[in-house]
Amino acid sequence: MKPFGYVRAGSVEEAADAYASHPGARYLGGGTNLVDLMKLGVEQPATLVDVSRLPLDSVEELPAGALRIGATVRNSDLAAHPLVRDRYPVLSQALLAGASGQLRNIATTGGNLLQRTRCPYFQDTSKPCNKREPGSGCGARDGVHRDHAVLGHSPHCIATHPSDMAVALAALDAQVELYGADGERSVPAAEFHRLPGDHPECDTEIRPGEIITGVVLPATAAGLPSRYRKARDRASYAFALASVAAVLRVDDGVVQHVGVAFGALAHRPWRARRAEEALLGAAPTAAAFERAVDLELAAAQPLSDNAYKVGLARDLALDVLTRLAPPTTST
Amino acid sequence: METDTAHPTTGPPDHHHSEITLRVNGKPHTLTVDHRSVLLDVLREDLDLTGAKKGCDHGQCGACTVLVDGRRANSCLLPAVALDGGDITTVEGLGGDGEELHPLQRAFLDRDAFQCGYCTPGQICSAIGALAEAAAGHPSHVTDPGAPAGPPVALDRAEIRERLSGNLCRCGAYPNIVEAVEDVIP
Numbered sequence: 001m002k003p004f005g006y007v008r009a010g011s012v013e014e015a016a017d018a019y020a021s022h023p024g025a026r027y028l029g030g031g032t033n034l035v036d037l038m039k040l041g042v043e044q045p046a047t048l049v050d051v052s053r054l055p056l057d058s059v060e061e062l063p064a065g066a067l068r069i070g071a072t073v074r075n076s077d078l079a080a081h082p083l084v085r086d087r088y089p090v091l092s093q094a095l096l097a098g099a100s101g102q103l104r105n106i107a108t109t110g111g112n113l114l115q116r117t118r119c120p121y122f123q124d125t126s127k128p129c130n131k132r133e134p135g136s137g138c139g140a141r142d143g144v145h146r147d148h149a150v151l152g153h154s155p156h157c158i159a160t161h162p163s164d165m166a167v168a169l170a171a172l173d174a175q176v177e178l179y180g181a182d183g184e185r186s187v188p189a190a191e192f193h194r195l196p197g198d199h200p201e202c203d204t205e206i207r208p209g210e211i212i213t214g215v216v217l218p219a220t221a222a223g224l225p226s227r228y229r230k231a232r233d234r235a236s237y238a239f240a241l242a243s244v245a246a247v248l249r250v251d252d253g254v255v256q257h258v259g260v261a262f263g264a265l266a267h268r269p270w271r272a273r274r275a276e277e278a279l280l281g282a283a284p285t286a287a288a289f290e291r292a293v294d295l296e297l298a299a300a301q302p303l304s305d306n307a308y309k310v311g312l313a314r315d316l317a318l319d320v321l322t323r324l325a326p327p328t329t330s331t
Numbered sequence: 332m333e334t335d336t337a338h339p340t341t342g343p344p345d346h347h348h349s350e351i352t353l354r355v356n357g358k359p360h361t362l363t364v365d366h367r368s369v370l371l372d373v374l375r376e377d378l379d380l381t382g383a384k385k386g387c388d389h390g391q392c393g394a395c396t397v398l399v400d401g402r403r404a405n406s407c408l409l410p411a412v413a414l415d416g417g418d419i420t421t422v423e424g425l426g427g428d429g430e431e432l433h434p435l436q437r438a439f440l441d442r443d444a445f446q447c448g449y450c451t452p453g454q455i456c457s458a459i460g461a462l463a464e465a466a467a468g469h470p471s472h473v474t475d476p477g478a479p480a481g482p483p484v485a486l487d488r489a490e491i492r493e494r495l496s497g498n499l500c501r502c503g504a505y506p507n508i509v510e511a512v513e514d515v516i517p
Contacts, residue, residue, distance in 0.1 A: 004347065004366055031409065048366070050412075080469040086480060
Protein backbone atom coordinates (compact mmCIF):
# COMPACT_ATOMS: atom_id res chain seq x y z
CA MET A 1 0.00 0.00 0.00
CA LYS A 2 1.32 3.46 -0.87
CA PRO A 3 1.75 6.03 1.94
CA PHE A 4 -1.04 8.57 2.23
CA GLY A 5 -2.05 11.64 4.16
CA TYR A 6 -4.97 11.76 6.56
CA VAL A 7 -7.42 14.56 7.37
CA ARG A 8 -10.28 14.25 9.83
CA ALA A 9 -13.23 16.42 8.84
CA GLY A 10 -15.37 18.05 11.51
CA SER A 11 -18.15 19.19 9.21
CA VAL A 12 -19.53 18.41 5.76
CA GLU A 13 -18.20 21.71 4.42
CA GLU A 14 -14.78 20.99 5.88
CA ALA A 15 -14.80 17.53 4.27
CA ALA A 16 -15.66 18.93 0.83
CA ASP A 17 -12.98 21.62 1.18
CA ALA A 18 -10.36 19.04 2.24
CA TYR A 19 -11.28 16.85 -0.72
CA ALA A 20 -10.97 19.78 -3.12
CA SER A 21 -7.58 20.86 -1.76
CA HIS A 22 -6.02 17.37 -1.70
CA PRO A 23 -5.64 15.91 -5.21
CA GLY A 24 -6.17 12.16 -5.21
CA ALA A 25 -8.27 12.25 -2.04
CA ARG A 26 -10.88 9.68 -1.07
CA TYR A 27 -13.52 9.96 1.63
CA LEU A 28 -13.19 7.40 4.40
CA GLY A 29 -16.44 6.22 5.99
CA GLY A 30 -16.32 2.83 7.69
CA GLY A 31 -13.63 1.78 5.24
CA THR A 32 -14.79 -1.83 4.95
CA ASN A 33 -14.58 -1.70 1.15
CA LEU A 34 -12.11 1.16 0.61
CA VAL A 35 -9.41 -0.24 2.90
CA ASP A 36 -9.81 -3.65 1.31
CA LEU A 37 -9.37 -2.11 -2.16
CA MET A 38 -6.30 -0.20 -0.93
CA LYS A 39 -4.76 -3.47 0.24
CA LEU A 40 -5.46 -4.92 -3.21
CA GLY A 41 -3.89 -1.91 -4.95
CA VAL A 42 -7.16 -1.07 -6.70
CA GLU A 43 -7.45 2.20 -4.79
CA GLN A 44 -4.34 4.31 -4.20
CA PRO A 45 -5.50 7.52 -2.52
CA ALA A 46 -2.98 10.27 -1.81
CA THR A 47 -5.08 11.42 1.15
CA LEU A 48 -7.95 9.98 3.15
CA VAL A 49 -10.52 12.54 4.24
CA ASP A 50 -12.12 10.87 7.26
CA VAL A 51 -15.85 11.58 7.28
CA SER A 52 -16.77 8.83 9.74
CA ARG A 53 -17.16 11.29 12.65
CA LEU A 54 -19.31 13.84 10.87
CA PRO A 55 -22.46 14.72 12.84
CA LEU A 56 -24.61 12.65 10.43
CA ASP A 57 -25.12 9.65 12.69
CA SER A 58 -28.80 9.92 13.52
CA VAL A 59 -32.14 8.75 12.15
CA GLU A 60 -34.75 11.48 12.40
CA GLU A 61 -38.42 11.85 11.54
CA LEU A 62 -39.17 14.68 9.14
CA PRO A 63 -42.31 16.80 9.60
CA ALA A 64 -44.25 15.21 6.73
CA GLY A 65 -43.75 11.66 7.97
CA ALA A 66 -40.58 10.83 6.06
CA LEU A 67 -37.47 9.45 7.72
CA ARG A 68 -34.01 10.91 7.26
CA ILE A 69 -31.01 8.61 7.75
CA GLY A 70 -27.67 10.31 8.29
CA ALA A 71 -24.84 9.12 6.03
CA THR A 72 -22.68 7.89 8.91
CA VAL A 73 -25.38 5.77 10.57
CA ARG A 74 -23.90 2.30 10.79
CA ASN A 75 -25.62 -0.53 8.94
CA SER A 76 -26.27 -2.46 12.17
CA ASP A 77 -27.85 0.52 13.89
CA LEU A 78 -30.02 1.27 10.87
CA ALA A 79 -31.23 -2.33 10.65
CA ALA A 80 -32.13 -2.30 14.35
CA HIS A 81 -33.77 1.13 14.40
CA PRO A 82 -37.37 0.75 15.68
CA LEU A 83 -38.83 3.16 13.09
CA VAL A 84 -37.05 1.39 10.24
CA ARG A 85 -38.16 -2.04 11.44
CA ASP A 86 -41.70 -0.81 11.92
CA ARG A 87 -42.24 1.32 8.80
CA TYR A 88 -39.70 0.06 6.26
CA PRO A 89 -39.10 -3.63 7.12
CA VAL A 90 -37.64 -4.31 3.66
CA LEU A 91 -34.73 -2.01 4.49
CA SER A 92 -33.97 -3.69 7.81
CA GLN A 93 -34.21 -7.13 6.17
CA ALA A 94 -31.92 -6.13 3.29
CA LEU A 95 -29.28 -4.78 5.67
CA LEU A 96 -29.39 -7.91 7.80
CA ALA A 97 -29.02 -10.09 4.71
CA GLY A 98 -25.70 -8.42 3.91
CA ALA A 99 -22.17 -8.89 5.25
CA SER A 100 -21.52 -10.00 8.85
CA GLY A 101 -22.28 -8.61 12.28
CA GLN A 102 -18.76 -7.19 12.53
CA LEU A 103 -18.91 -5.50 9.13
CA ARG A 104 -22.38 -4.06 9.70
CA ASN A 105 -21.06 -2.45 12.89
CA ILE A 106 -18.47 -0.58 10.83
CA ALA A 107 -20.11 0.06 7.46
CA THR A 108 -21.97 3.33 6.98
CA THR A 109 -25.12 4.20 5.03
CA GLY A 110 -23.23 6.43 2.61
CA GLY A 111 -20.39 3.97 2.21
CA ASN A 112 -22.76 1.11 1.51
CA LEU A 113 -24.11 3.04 -1.49
CA LEU A 114 -20.60 3.82 -2.73
CA GLN A 115 -19.13 0.34 -2.39
CA ARG A 116 -17.57 -1.06 -5.55
CA THR A 117 -18.39 -4.22 -7.43
CA ARG A 118 -16.97 -7.51 -6.16
CA CYS A 119 -16.19 -8.62 -9.73
CA PRO A 120 -12.95 -10.62 -9.30
CA TYR A 121 -11.45 -9.01 -12.41
CA PHE A 122 -12.03 -5.55 -10.94
CA GLN A 123 -10.34 -6.61 -7.70
CA ASP A 124 -7.28 -8.16 -9.39
CA THR A 125 -4.88 -5.55 -10.77
CA SER A 126 -3.18 -8.18 -12.96
CA LYS A 127 -6.40 -8.63 -14.99
CA PRO A 128 -8.02 -6.38 -17.59
CA CYS A 129 -11.01 -4.37 -16.33
CA ASN A 130 -12.66 -1.38 -17.98
CA LYS A 131 -14.04 -0.24 -14.63
CA ARG A 132 -10.66 -0.16 -12.91
CA GLU A 133 -8.63 0.82 -15.97
CA PRO A 134 -10.81 2.18 -18.81
CA GLY A 135 -9.84 0.75 -22.17
CA SER A 136 -8.07 -2.32 -20.78
CA GLY A 137 -10.93 -4.66 -21.68
CA CYS A 138 -13.28 -6.88 -19.70
CA GLY A 139 -11.84 -10.12 -18.40
CA ALA A 140 -15.17 -11.37 -17.13
CA ARG A 141 -17.17 -11.42 -20.36
CA ASP A 142 -15.25 -14.42 -21.73
CA GLY A 143 -14.04 -15.49 -18.31
CA VAL A 144 -15.66 -16.45 -15.03
CA HIS A 145 -18.95 -14.60 -14.94
CA ARG A 146 -21.39 -16.79 -13.06
CA ASP A 147 -22.06 -13.92 -10.61
CA HIS A 148 -22.37 -11.21 -13.25
CA ALA A 149 -25.10 -9.12 -14.82
CA VAL A 150 -28.01 -10.36 -16.90
CA LEU A 151 -29.70 -6.97 -17.33
CA GLY A 152 -28.41 -3.64 -18.61
CA HIS A 153 -24.81 -4.70 -19.16
CA SER A 154 -22.63 -3.29 -21.94
CA PRO A 155 -19.82 -4.65 -24.12
CA HIS A 156 -17.45 -2.87 -21.73
CA CYS A 157 -18.67 -4.14 -18.37
CA ILE A 158 -20.85 -6.91 -16.95
CA ALA A 159 -20.29 -6.14 -13.26
CA THR A 160 -23.11 -6.08 -10.71
CA HIS A 161 -23.59 -3.75 -7.78
CA PRO A 162 -23.15 -5.76 -4.58
CA SER A 163 -25.32 -3.82 -2.11
CA ASP A 164 -28.43 -5.31 -0.53
CA MET A 165 -29.36 -2.04 1.17
CA ALA A 166 -29.42 -0.12 -2.12
CA VAL A 167 -31.95 -2.58 -3.57
CA ALA A 168 -34.37 -1.85 -0.74
CA LEU A 169 -33.80 1.90 -1.10
CA ALA A 170 -34.60 1.68 -4.83
CA ALA A 171 -37.86 -0.16 -4.18
CA LEU A 172 -38.82 2.35 -1.47
CA ASP A 173 -38.37 5.43 -3.71
CA ALA A 174 -35.74 6.76 -1.31
CA GLN A 175 -33.76 9.90 -2.11
CA VAL A 176 -29.99 10.22 -1.75
CA GLU A 177 -28.92 13.62 -0.42
CA LEU A 178 -25.63 15.07 -1.63
CA TYR A 179 -23.45 18.05 -0.80
CA GLY A 180 -20.83 19.45 -3.14
CA ALA A 181 -19.28 22.55 -4.65
CA ASP A 182 -22.64 23.46 -6.18
CA GLY A 183 -24.45 23.08 -2.88
CA GLU A 184 -27.04 20.49 -1.92
CA ARG A 185 -28.99 18.27 -4.26
CA SER A 186 -30.98 15.09 -4.09
CA VAL A 187 -31.08 12.07 -6.45
CA PRO A 188 -33.61 9.21 -6.44
CA ALA A 189 -31.96 6.08 -5.01
CA ALA A 190 -33.21 4.10 -8.02
CA GLU A 191 -31.25 6.43 -10.32
CA PHE A 192 -28.22 7.02 -8.11
CA HIS A 193 -26.31 4.08 -9.58
CA ARG A 194 -25.62 3.99 -13.31
CA LEU A 195 -25.66 1.38 -16.02
CA PRO A 196 -22.13 0.79 -17.35
CA GLY A 197 -22.58 1.90 -20.98
CA ASP A 198 -19.35 3.39 -22.34
CA HIS A 199 -18.19 4.53 -18.90
CA PRO A 200 -18.14 1.60 -16.49
CA GLU A 201 -15.60 3.50 -14.38
CA CYS A 202 -18.50 5.67 -13.16
CA ASP A 203 -20.61 3.65 -10.73
CA THR A 204 -22.96 6.43 -9.69
CA GLU A 205 -24.28 9.88 -10.55
CA ILE A 206 -22.15 11.43 -7.81
CA ARG A 207 -19.90 14.27 -8.98
CA PRO A 208 -16.22 14.53 -8.03
CA GLY A 209 -15.92 15.78 -4.48
CA GLU A 210 -19.59 15.41 -3.67
CA ILE A 211 -20.39 13.73 -0.39
CA ILE A 212 -23.47 11.76 0.59
CA THR A 213 -25.02 13.42 3.62
CA GLY A 214 -28.07 11.24 4.05
CA VAL A 215 -30.90 9.17 2.65
CA VAL A 216 -34.58 10.10 2.94
CA LEU A 217 -37.26 7.42 3.07
CA PRO A 218 -40.56 8.82 1.81
CA ALA A 219 -43.75 8.96 3.84
CA THR A 220 -45.61 7.37 0.91
CA ALA A 221 -43.91 4.02 1.54
CA ALA A 222 -44.07 4.17 5.35
CA GLY A 223 -45.91 1.29 6.93
CA LEU A 224 -46.66 -0.50 3.64
CA PRO A 225 -46.10 -4.25 3.48
CA SER A 226 -42.56 -4.78 2.25
CA ARG A 227 -40.08 -7.61 2.08
CA TYR A 228 -36.57 -8.60 0.97
CA ARG A 229 -35.39 -11.99 -0.18
CA LYS A 230 -31.89 -12.96 -1.25
CA ALA A 231 -30.42 -16.11 -2.79
CA ARG A 232 -26.74 -16.82 -2.19
CA ASP A 233 -24.25 -19.67 -2.29
CA ARG A 234 -24.26 -20.21 1.47
CA ALA A 235 -26.87 -19.57 4.14
CA SER A 236 -25.20 -16.44 5.47
CA TYR A 237 -22.39 -13.98 4.85
CA ALA A 238 -22.26 -14.07 1.05
CA PHE A 239 -23.12 -11.66 -1.72
CA ALA A 240 -26.38 -12.16 -3.58
CA LEU A 241 -26.70 -14.28 -6.69
CA ALA A 242 -30.08 -12.62 -7.04
CA SER A 243 -32.29 -10.70 -4.66
CA VAL A 244 -35.54 -8.81 -4.67
CA ALA A 245 -37.02 -5.99 -2.61
CA ALA A 246 -40.71 -5.24 -2.91
CA VAL A 247 -43.27 -2.86 -1.47
CA LEU A 248 -46.93 -3.59 -2.16
CA ARG A 249 -50.19 -1.93 -1.14
CA VAL A 250 -53.47 -3.54 -2.13
CA ASP A 251 -56.80 -1.78 -1.50
CA ASP A 252 -60.23 -2.76 -2.76
CA GLY A 253 -58.74 -5.85 -4.40
CA VAL A 254 -56.35 -3.97 -6.67
CA VAL A 255 -52.71 -2.94 -6.44
CA GLN A 256 -52.54 0.73 -5.41
CA HIS A 257 -48.78 1.04 -4.84
CA VAL A 258 -45.95 -1.21 -5.92
CA GLY A 259 -42.17 -0.90 -5.91
CA VAL A 260 -39.99 -3.81 -6.99
CA ALA A 261 -36.21 -3.85 -7.37
CA PHE A 262 -33.81 -6.68 -8.17
CA GLY A 263 -30.30 -6.98 -6.77
CA ALA A 264 -27.23 -8.70 -8.25
CA LEU A 265 -28.72 -8.72 -11.76
CA ALA A 266 -27.25 -5.47 -13.04
CA HIS A 267 -24.73 -2.67 -12.58
CA ARG A 268 -27.29 -1.00 -10.36
CA PRO A 269 -30.30 -2.05 -8.33
CA TRP A 270 -32.76 -2.91 -11.10
CA ARG A 271 -36.04 -1.12 -10.55
CA ALA A 272 -38.72 -3.25 -12.23
CA ARG A 273 -40.73 -0.43 -13.82
CA ARG A 274 -42.38 -2.63 -16.44
CA ALA A 275 -43.55 -5.11 -13.83
CA GLU A 276 -44.86 -2.25 -11.69
CA GLU A 277 -46.79 -0.71 -14.58
CA ALA A 278 -48.37 -4.08 -15.29
CA LEU A 279 -49.40 -4.53 -11.66
CA LEU A 280 -50.73 -1.07 -10.84
CA GLY A 281 -54.50 -1.22 -10.82
CA ALA A 282 -54.54 -4.98 -11.36
CA ALA A 283 -55.82 -7.64 -8.99
CA PRO A 284 -52.86 -9.17 -7.11
CA THR A 285 -53.30 -12.68 -8.44
CA ALA A 286 -50.62 -15.28 -9.05
CA ALA A 287 -51.21 -14.93 -12.79
CA ALA A 288 -50.83 -11.15 -12.64
CA PHE A 289 -47.57 -11.47 -10.69
CA GLU A 290 -46.20 -13.99 -13.18
CA ARG A 291 -47.14 -11.87 -16.16
CA ALA A 292 -45.57 -8.76 -14.62
CA VAL A 293 -42.32 -10.42 -13.56
CA ASP A 294 -41.95 -12.18 -16.92
CA LEU A 295 -42.52 -8.89 -18.70
CA GLU A 296 -39.66 -7.36 -16.72
CA LEU A 297 -37.24 -10.25 -17.11
CA ALA A 298 -37.91 -10.52 -20.85
CA ALA A 299 -35.22 -7.86 -21.19
CA ALA A 300 -32.60 -10.16 -19.68
CA GLN A 301 -29.55 -10.98 -21.79
CA PRO A 302 -27.76 -13.66 -19.83
CA LEU A 303 -24.19 -14.71 -20.62
CA SER A 304 -23.05 -18.29 -21.15
CA ASP A 305 -22.73 -19.12 -17.45
CA ASN A 306 -25.31 -17.03 -15.63
CA ALA A 307 -28.66 -17.76 -17.27
CA TYR A 308 -29.72 -19.42 -14.00
CA LYS A 309 -30.08 -15.94 -12.51
CA VAL A 310 -33.16 -15.15 -14.59
CA GLY A 311 -35.18 -18.08 -13.28
CA LEU A 312 -33.85 -17.54 -9.77
CA ALA A 313 -34.86 -13.88 -9.77
CA ARG A 314 -38.29 -14.81 -11.14
CA ASP A 315 -38.88 -17.31 -8.34
CA LEU A 316 -37.72 -14.84 -5.68
CA ALA A 317 -39.96 -12.07 -7.01
CA LEU A 318 -43.03 -14.27 -7.24
CA ASP A 319 -42.46 -15.55 -3.72
CA VAL A 320 -42.05 -12.08 -2.27
CA LEU A 321 -45.04 -10.57 -4.11
CA THR A 322 -47.27 -13.49 -3.17
CA ARG A 323 -46.34 -13.14 0.49
CA LEU A 324 -47.00 -9.41 0.41
CA ALA A 325 -50.45 -9.73 -1.14
CA PRO A 326 -53.42 -10.01 1.21
CA PRO A 327 -54.30 -13.70 1.76
CA THR A 328 -57.79 -13.42 0.32
CA THR A 329 -56.58 -12.15 -3.04
CA SER A 330 -53.29 -13.98 -3.40
CA THR A 331 -54.60 -17.13 -5.05
CA MET B 332 -2.69 6.91 34.93
CA GLU B 333 0.08 4.88 33.34
CA THR B 334 0.68 5.69 29.68
CA ASP B 335 2.84 3.95 27.11
CA THR B 336 4.55 6.43 24.83
CA ALA B 337 5.50 6.12 21.19
CA HIS B 338 6.86 2.82 20.00
CA PRO B 339 10.54 3.34 19.11
CA THR B 340 10.14 1.98 15.58
CA THR B 341 7.27 4.19 14.51
CA GLY B 342 9.03 7.57 14.23
CA PRO B 343 7.66 11.08 14.61
CA PRO B 344 4.39 12.33 13.07
CA ASP B 345 4.68 13.63 9.51
CA HIS B 346 2.50 13.72 6.41
CA HIS B 347 2.15 9.93 6.45
CA HIS B 348 2.14 9.36 10.22
CA SER B 349 0.01 10.64 13.09
CA GLU B 350 0.06 10.43 16.84
CA ILE B 351 -2.97 8.72 18.31
CA THR B 352 -4.13 7.51 21.69
CA LEU B 353 -5.89 4.19 22.07
CA ARG B 354 -7.19 2.68 25.26
CA VAL B 355 -6.50 -1.04 24.92
CA ASN B 356 -7.77 -3.47 27.54
CA GLY B 357 -8.14 -0.58 29.96
CA LYS B 358 -4.66 0.84 29.44
CA PRO B 359 -3.99 4.03 27.44
CA HIS B 360 -1.31 3.96 24.75
CA THR B 361 -0.01 6.97 22.82
CA LEU B 362 1.56 5.89 19.55
CA THR B 363 2.78 7.35 16.30
CA VAL B 364 1.19 5.25 13.57
CA ASP B 365 1.77 4.96 9.85
CA HIS B 366 -1.57 5.87 8.25
CA ARG B 367 -1.44 2.52 6.45
CA SER B 368 -1.51 0.62 9.75
CA VAL B 369 -4.78 -1.04 10.55
CA LEU B 370 -5.78 -1.70 14.15
CA LEU B 371 -4.76 -5.36 13.82
CA ASP B 372 -1.19 -4.37 12.89
CA VAL B 373 -0.95 -1.95 15.81
CA LEU B 374 -2.23 -4.52 18.28
CA ARG B 375 0.06 -7.28 17.08
CA GLU B 376 3.20 -5.42 16.01
CA ASP B 377 3.29 -2.36 18.28
CA LEU B 378 1.52 -3.57 21.41
CA ASP B 379 2.53 -7.26 21.29
CA LEU B 380 -1.10 -8.32 21.67
CA THR B 381 -1.08 -11.30 19.32
CA GLY B 382 -4.45 -12.75 20.33
CA ALA B 383 -6.27 -11.17 17.41
CA LYS B 384 -5.18 -13.10 14.32
CA LYS B 385 -4.47 -12.13 10.74
CA GLY B 386 -6.41 -14.68 8.71
CA CYS B 387 -7.55 -13.30 5.36
CA ASP B 388 -6.67 -9.63 6.04
CA HIS B 389 -9.74 -8.68 3.96
CA GLY B 390 -12.67 -8.84 6.39
CA GLN B 391 -13.80 -12.24 5.18
CA CYS B 392 -12.79 -14.61 8.00
CA GLY B 393 -13.34 -12.82 11.33
CA ALA B 394 -10.10 -14.06 12.95
CA CYS B 395 -9.13 -10.45 13.71
CA THR B 396 -12.38 -9.58 15.51
CA VAL B 397 -12.00 -7.29 18.54
CA LEU B 398 -14.36 -4.96 20.40
CA VAL B 399 -14.14 -1.27 19.47
CA ASP B 400 -16.03 0.96 21.88
CA GLY B 401 -17.84 -2.19 22.97
CA ARG B 402 -18.87 -3.30 19.47
CA ARG B 403 -17.32 -6.17 17.54
CA ALA B 404 -15.39 -5.19 14.43
CA ASN B 405 -12.85 -6.60 11.98
CA SER B 406 -9.60 -5.00 13.13
CA CYS B 407 -7.93 -5.77 9.77
CA LEU B 408 -10.11 -3.16 8.02
CA LEU B 409 -9.88 -0.30 10.52
CA PRO B 410 -7.17 2.31 9.88
CA ALA B 411 -5.72 2.90 13.34
CA VAL B 412 -5.44 6.65 12.76
CA ALA B 413 -9.23 6.88 12.40
CA LEU B 414 -9.71 5.25 15.82
CA ASP B 415 -7.87 7.95 17.80
CA GLY B 416 -9.42 8.07 21.27
CA GLY B 417 -11.06 4.68 20.86
CA ASP B 418 -11.52 2.02 23.51
CA ILE B 419 -10.36 -1.41 22.33
CA THR B 420 -10.86 -4.77 23.99
CA THR B 421 -8.98 -7.79 22.69
CA VAL B 422 -9.18 -11.41 23.77
CA GLU B 423 -6.32 -10.67 26.20
CA GLY B 424 -8.53 -8.17 28.03
CA LEU B 425 -11.64 -10.28 28.50
CA GLY B 426 -10.67 -12.13 31.68
CA GLY B 427 -9.88 -10.61 35.02
CA ASP B 428 -6.39 -9.99 36.35
CA GLY B 429 -3.95 -12.87 36.19
CA GLU B 430 -5.16 -16.22 34.91
CA GLU B 431 -8.89 -15.66 35.39
CA LEU B 432 -10.90 -16.51 32.25
CA HIS B 433 -14.05 -14.90 30.90
CA PRO B 434 -17.02 -17.29 31.23
CA LEU B 435 -17.08 -17.70 27.43
CA GLN B 436 -13.39 -18.61 27.36
CA ARG B 437 -14.14 -21.20 30.05
CA ALA B 438 -17.10 -22.50 28.00
CA PHE B 439 -14.88 -22.88 24.90
CA LEU B 440 -12.54 -25.06 26.96
CA ASP B 441 -15.38 -27.06 28.51
CA ARG B 442 -17.04 -27.66 25.13
CA ASP B 443 -13.82 -28.34 23.23
CA ALA B 444 -14.92 -25.57 20.86
CA PHE B 445 -11.73 -25.43 18.79
CA GLN B 446 -9.14 -27.62 17.18
CA CYS B 447 -6.20 -25.56 15.90
CA GLY B 448 -7.37 -22.49 17.83
CA TYR B 449 -6.47 -19.90 15.21
CA CYS B 450 -10.01 -18.55 14.83
CA THR B 451 -10.81 -18.83 18.55
CA PRO B 452 -9.95 -15.29 19.76
CA GLY B 453 -12.08 -13.86 16.96
CA GLN B 454 -14.89 -16.30 17.66
CA ILE B 455 -14.92 -15.35 21.33
CA CYS B 456 -14.79 -11.59 20.78
CA SER B 457 -17.46 -11.89 18.10
CA ALA B 458 -19.73 -13.94 20.34
CA ILE B 459 -19.39 -11.42 23.17
CA GLY B 460 -20.35 -8.67 20.74
CA ALA B 461 -23.25 -10.74 19.40
CA LEU B 462 -24.59 -11.42 22.91
CA ALA B 463 -24.57 -7.68 23.64
CA GLU B 464 -26.35 -6.93 20.35
CA ALA B 465 -29.07 -9.49 21.09
CA ALA B 466 -29.46 -8.11 24.60
CA ALA B 467 -29.92 -4.65 23.08
CA GLY B 468 -32.72 -6.01 20.90
CA HIS B 469 -30.83 -6.01 17.59
CA PRO B 470 -32.49 -8.41 15.12
CA SER B 471 -30.63 -10.74 12.78
CA HIS B 472 -31.39 -12.22 9.36
CA VAL B 473 -33.21 -15.13 11.05
CA THR B 474 -35.16 -13.08 13.61
CA ASP B 475 -38.91 -13.01 12.94
CA PRO B 476 -39.44 -9.69 11.10
CA GLY B 477 -42.73 -9.35 12.99
CA ALA B 478 -41.04 -9.43 16.39
CA PRO B 479 -41.43 -6.16 18.28
CA ALA B 480 -38.45 -3.80 18.33
CA GLY B 481 -36.89 -3.21 21.72
CA PRO B 482 -36.87 -6.33 23.90
CA PRO B 483 -33.80 -8.60 23.93
CA VAL B 484 -33.75 -11.25 21.20
CA ALA B 485 -33.71 -14.82 22.51
CA LEU B 486 -30.80 -16.71 20.98
CA ASP B 487 -31.59 -20.20 19.73
CA ARG B 488 -29.09 -22.20 17.68
CA ALA B 489 -30.21 -20.68 14.39
CA GLU B 490 -29.68 -17.20 15.83
CA ILE B 491 -26.22 -18.06 17.15
CA ARG B 492 -25.15 -19.59 13.85
CA GLU B 493 -26.39 -16.59 11.86
CA ARG B 494 -24.88 -14.03 14.22
CA LEU B 495 -21.50 -15.77 14.18
CA SER B 496 -21.45 -16.32 10.42
CA GLY B 497 -18.73 -13.68 10.08
CA ASN B 498 -16.28 -16.01 11.84
CA LEU B 499 -15.00 -18.93 9.82
CA CYS B 500 -13.53 -22.06 11.42
CA ARG B 501 -11.72 -24.21 8.89
CA CYS B 502 -11.35 -27.02 11.43
CA GLY B 503 -15.13 -27.17 11.52
CA ALA B 504 -15.64 -26.77 15.25
CA TYR B 505 -18.95 -25.01 14.67
CA PRO B 506 -21.23 -27.40 16.63
CA ASN B 507 -19.13 -27.04 19.76
CA ILE B 508 -18.77 -23.28 19.29
CA VAL B 509 -22.56 -22.97 19.23
CA GLU B 510 -22.80 -25.08 22.39
CA ALA B 511 -20.18 -22.94 24.15
CA VAL B 512 -22.11 -19.77 23.32
CA GLU B 513 -25.36 -21.38 24.47
CA ASP B 514 -23.70 -22.08 27.83
CA VAL B 515 -23.20 -18.39 28.58
CA ILE B 516 -26.53 -17.02 27.36
CA PRO B 517 -27.92 -15.15 30.37
